[in-house]
Amino acid sequence: MADVHSPSSGRPCRxxxxxxxxxVARRRRLVGxxxxxxxALIGMISVHILPSxxxxxxxxxxxxxxxxGQAAALxxxxxxxxxxxxxGGRTPHRGRPASADRLGLLVRAVLITVLGLLVNQAMxxxxxxxxxxxxxxxxxxxxxxxxxxxxxxxxxxAGGSAVLGPVLVHVLRPVLPAMETYNPTLAGxxxxxxxxxxxxxxxxTYPALPYLAYLLAGLAIGRLDLRxxxxxxxxxxxxxxxxxxxxxxxxxxVVQGGGWEQLISATPGMTDEGVTDIVVWGPNPExxxxxxxxxxxPGPHTNTPVAVLQDLGGGAAVLGLFLLLTRRWSSWLxxxxxxxxxxxxxxxxxxxxxxxxxHYDLPxxxxxxxxxxxAVFATVWNRTRGRGxxxxxxxxxxxxxxxxxxxxxxxxx
Numbered sequence: 515m516a517d518v519h520s521p522s523s524g525r526p527c528r529x530x531x532x533x534x535x536x537x538v539a540r541r542r543r544l545v546g547x548x549x550x551x552x553x554a555l556i557g558m559i560s561v562h563i564l565p566s567x568x569x570x571x572x573x574x575x576x577x578x579x580x581x582x583g584q585a586a587a588l589x590x591x592x593x594x595x596x597x598x599x600x601x602g603g604r605t606p607h608r609g610r611p612a613s614a615d616r617l618g619l620l621v622r623a624v625l626i627t628v629l630g631l632l633v634n635q636a637m638x639x640x641x642x643x644x645x646x647x648x649x650x651x652x653x654x655x656x657x658x659x660x661x662x663x664x665x666x667x668x669x670x671x672a673g674g675s676a677v678l679g680p681v682l683v684h685v686l687r688p689v690l691p692a693m694e695t696y697n698p699t700l701a702g703x704x705x706x707x708x709x710x711x712x713x714x715x716x717x718x719t720y721p722a723l724p725y726l727a728y729l730l731a732g733l734a735i736g737r738l739d740l741r742x743x744x745x746x747x748x749x750x751x752x753x754x755x756x757x758x759x760x761x762x763x764x765x766x767x768v769v770q771g772g773g774w775e776q777l778i779s780a781t782p783g784m785t786d787e788g789v790t791d792i793v794v795w796g797p798n799p800e801x802x803x804x805x806x807x808x809x810x811x812p813g814p815h816t817n818t819p820v821a822v823l824q825d826l827g828g829g830a831a832v833l834g835l836f837l838l839l840t841r842r843w844s845s846w847l848x849x850x851x852x853x854x855x856x857x858x859x860x861x862x863x864x865x866x867x868x869x870x871x872x873h874y875d876l877p878x879x880x881x882x883x884x885x886x887x888x889a890v891f892a893t894v895w896n897r898t899r900g901r902g903x904x905x906x907x908x909x910x911x912x913x914x915x916x917x918x919x920x921x922x923x924x925x926x927x
Contacts, residue, residue, distance in 0.1 A: 544740055545844045545851045546837035551592045552847075552854030553832065556885055557585030559864055562643040563873050563881040566795070574794050583796065583814030586646055587825035588832060589857075590653060590725050594732020595740075595833070597654075601661040604737055610919060612662050618916035619654055619661065625908050626858070627651030633865050634697040642868045645697045647861070649720035656722055657729045668734035672727050676822045679724035683716050683817060684803050693717050717800070724817040731826055740837060750834030756827030764812050764820045773807045780805035792816065852892035856902025860888045 557580065566578040601607055601615045630647025637645070660668065693713040694702060702710050715722050738745050767773050778784050781804040789811075792801065796814035812821045840847060853860060864884055873880035895902060901909060 546840040548851035548854035549847045550833045550836040551857055552850035554585045554588040555853055555857050557581030559884050563877050584825050584828055587728055588829040590728035591732040591829040594729040595736040598733045598736020606662045614916040614919035615661050616658050617919050618912040619658055621915040622908055622912040623651045623654035631700045634699045637869050641697050642871050644719040646720050648698050649714055652714045652722040653729050656726050665734045665737035668730050672730035676727035677819045680818050682723055687717055688803055690717055719815055727822050746834050746837040750831050753827045753831030757824050760820050760824035764810055768810050776807045849889040849893050852896040853888055856892055856905050859902035859904040
């Protein structure tokens with residue numbers, strides 16, 4: 515999902531390649547980015563299939579603690595990194611190449627949105643998983659105005675989005691229409707487009723306005739020299755500090771500072787156990803908006819500033835770690851990085867594989883099946899064909915649109 519076309523030759527450029535004017539610098543693909551994306555895919559599969567609690571203790575499982583909400587955030591962060599590679603890398607495109615980038619991204623966004631709607635249409639009425647693809651399309655649409663910016667501006671905007679996005683959700687959710695289904699469908703778009711738009715932007719599982727923080731942070735990270743060991747190490751430690759710092763804000767203000775009691779007293783019917791459930795399992799179905807204190811709580815899909823910053827830091831740390839690991843052991847991570855190079859194909863196949871709902875009785879077996887099939891297919895296909903099947907379709911379409919702008923720029927008026 516990070517391929518573009520060279521303005522000089524029309525050939526596809528891979529992640530980690532940069533082009534300036536008519537010169538193309540061929541560079542080795544950043545395998546660590548793919549490996550981190552592969553981990554995000556496995557995390558999404560595990561949340562969709564494996565139990566979220568231990569039936570004996572009723573405590574949350576390890577995979578839930580590691581991946582619930584955080585795998586999706588990592589996906590979004592890495593989407594931003596990929597967009598930075600396709601828009602100039604460390605030197606953002608300007609002029610006509612930048613316009614071509616925007617049109618290509620618009621085409622990419624539309625195709626992914628349509629694909630997501632089609633997949634949702636094929637899912638049961640009570641879906642076995644929340645599909646991020648429609649939201650992904652909106653992420654890309656919102657990212658279009660920011661493709662030309664440098665790292666410093668993007669980091670500032672990401673920080674602002676991490677606060678402003680959740681605040682908008684908190685303020686506007688009570689006056690917006692309630693979503694009719696967790697996964698928007700073509701029928702829903704046709705019958706009630708306003709509700710679907712509100713869902714994708716603000717009220718859904720992966721609301722695009724809060725998630726814009728991940729996209730912008732990923733764009734900023736991609737503007738850095740990600741081949742530098744120093745940058746990779748700083749990314750790891752800065753991410754860890756951000757994640758821990760966000761959690762400490764929650765601990766100091768909510769757990770120790772009286773916020774917990776404010777949540778209970780301001781929210782009718784809320785109990786101590788209810789707050790704990792939201793922090794551990796996430797809102798069901800929506801985070802209350804009865805008090806601003808809710809914006810200081812973490813938890814899967816709460817999409818509060820604390821949760822966004824915590825997941826953003828965790829995602830940056832994971833990326834830094836995999837970039838460091840693949841400096842020496844990239845071959846050991848081949849199945850993971852191969853999966854990460856074609857997540858659109860594998861994620862779509864995974865969702866369609868869940869549609870018959872055969873996995874409920876034997877979740878561990880079906881988790882292993884989904885991951886093994888994905889790993890084997892990705893490794894073989896990557897070695898023999900390169901891009902994944904759906905990635906090829908999207909990249910060619912976006913590249914064709916991009917080429918129209920570039921060829922037009924080469925003509926004399």
